[in-house]
Amino acid sequence: MGHSRVAILGNYAMQFAARSLRKAAKVSGLPVDLYLADYGTADMELLDPGSGLYAFKPDFIVWHESTLALRDQFYANREDDRLGYALSAVGRIRAHLERLERDLPGCKVLYPNHPAGFEDNLFGHYGYKLPTSWHFQLGKTNHLLNELAAEADNLILVNAWPVGRAEPLTDYAMVVNADLHYTLPYLDWMADTWVRIIRCHQGRFVKCVILDLDNTLWGGIIGDDGIEGIQVGSLGVGKAFTRLQKWLKELVGRGILLAVCSKNDEDVAKGAFLRHPEMVLRLEDISVFVANWESKADNIARIRQVLNIGYDAMVFLDDNPAERDIVRRHLPDVIVPELPEDPALYLPHLIGLNLFETAGVSRTDLERTRQYQEEGRRQQLAQSVTNMDEFLASLGMKARITPFQEQDVERISQLTLRSNQFNLRTRRYGVPDIRRILQDPSCETFSVSLKDTFGDYGLISLVVVELTDDGGASIDTWIMSCRVLKRTVEELLMNHVVERLQARGVTRLSGEYIPSGKNRLVEDLLPRLGFQPDGENRYTLLMSDFTPFQTKIMTLGQDDK
């Protein structure tokens, strides 16, 4: 994948933040090109369309306004201006964001909010009652920033308060000596957060938590202690496990998949989920349940097969350091956090790690667990039939293919952000980008929803084609969810693409495969669909040469149910 272009703006000595960011990017394997604006020039750079910032064309801007510096600015206001300080400070940020939305479309701004610890205690707690105090205006600034984040698509508000860390944020000797407003370890932590957010917006984020059971999800060993003997619920240490389970249940609710990987007899392990009255997690919350006596690394590989996601999208939780070590060694991409020895600390520790960054949520997230359970049943059917055609026919698939529609823009954007494998060119689009494409008359768009007798997959594939004036067209994006691999969806979609392009007078369609390191799956997609090679990773199809594919999918019209 190409380098991410990241600009750094701020009002303290930003070279330190730049160095931390470079280091964090390197550690996480994110190639970056950095642009560091001159000290204290953020507002000027943002205002001037001829500035180095705009010329750099950043994908991301990290804009760090030091709380300490803002405090100095606040004191420079007269008493009657102090009342409106937060409004005007956030108004200034809003104006910059609107300019960026227009002049640098697609660029996201990471803006850290103001952490606690920079109050001035001029009035003690009375500051809460005094709208002209810094204490009051600081809190209001954070609140208004939060409201702005909910509105402005290009603002990513970053929580600057390091949950779970006790060290000071500022070394005041360094403020005096070097205009360095934060400690180096704090900047390292902050930069790590920035990198994580950037990676997340590039489609690299956690999708699944794999859980050990004994002494991880409940206290005790169910094989020895029995269902009645395990600790979960309102008594003693059981409370810690209950609280952890409630948090995991919330994760399920927002689209994170849970899988179980436990050394246990399956019936015994499932018994707790079915029959223990105080278990918060139930079998329907678990997408894939693997309990046996084999190696956990092998079992995680099996779970990955069903879910069809990358190892780097998985977190593995296990109280046993030896199991963690085995998984780390065999599957180095799986995220394996240390767990504290005390179960009471599991949850605060996990929350502090902030593993579940996301670039957005959609309705589909909420249905994901059910979809993977359906997939498990499909795979059982697939094992029982030997002939692929017969299997496909028995699924009774029905597809609806339409141009992009307003109600789908979130899901469509999310597919471009999440999909790594079946993704021809790995173009990432936010919701505003999708809206732009939807309205662009030179673009033809296709989205495919699919269902079968086992359930509804929802919107699982999309194509964006750009038309040129000379009867040509090129594929900008071709994405499909890996849950519908080998269902002949791409062939069906190709039939529709050709049909609609021909209706618009297109005679020649070109396509390109851009390797990302994760999309080998579509290396041969275009030749498979009838394209002829036309340079390295480039292909062309003359419409007149195209023969429609046979598929086992019935196409529904706009209005069919």
Next chain:
Amino acid sequence: MDKTISDLMPIFRDVLEDDTIQLSESSTARDVPGWDSLNHIYIVVAIEKRFKVKFKSTQIQAWQCVGDILKDLNENP
């Protein structure tokens, strides 16, 4: 026990990523390649971390040479 030049050398080499650096008590920023104002801060922070000390801002500002750093380092409790 008092710290010496040989205690500081690894820190300078590590921060400046240069294993050939040689220091004496009279070394100044001008004598050591890469020892600029930015790296100076990384060196100060690394020394504070390594020896679990905290310099005063007045101390840091008064330093002229490596010997000055050593003197303050050895005076810190």
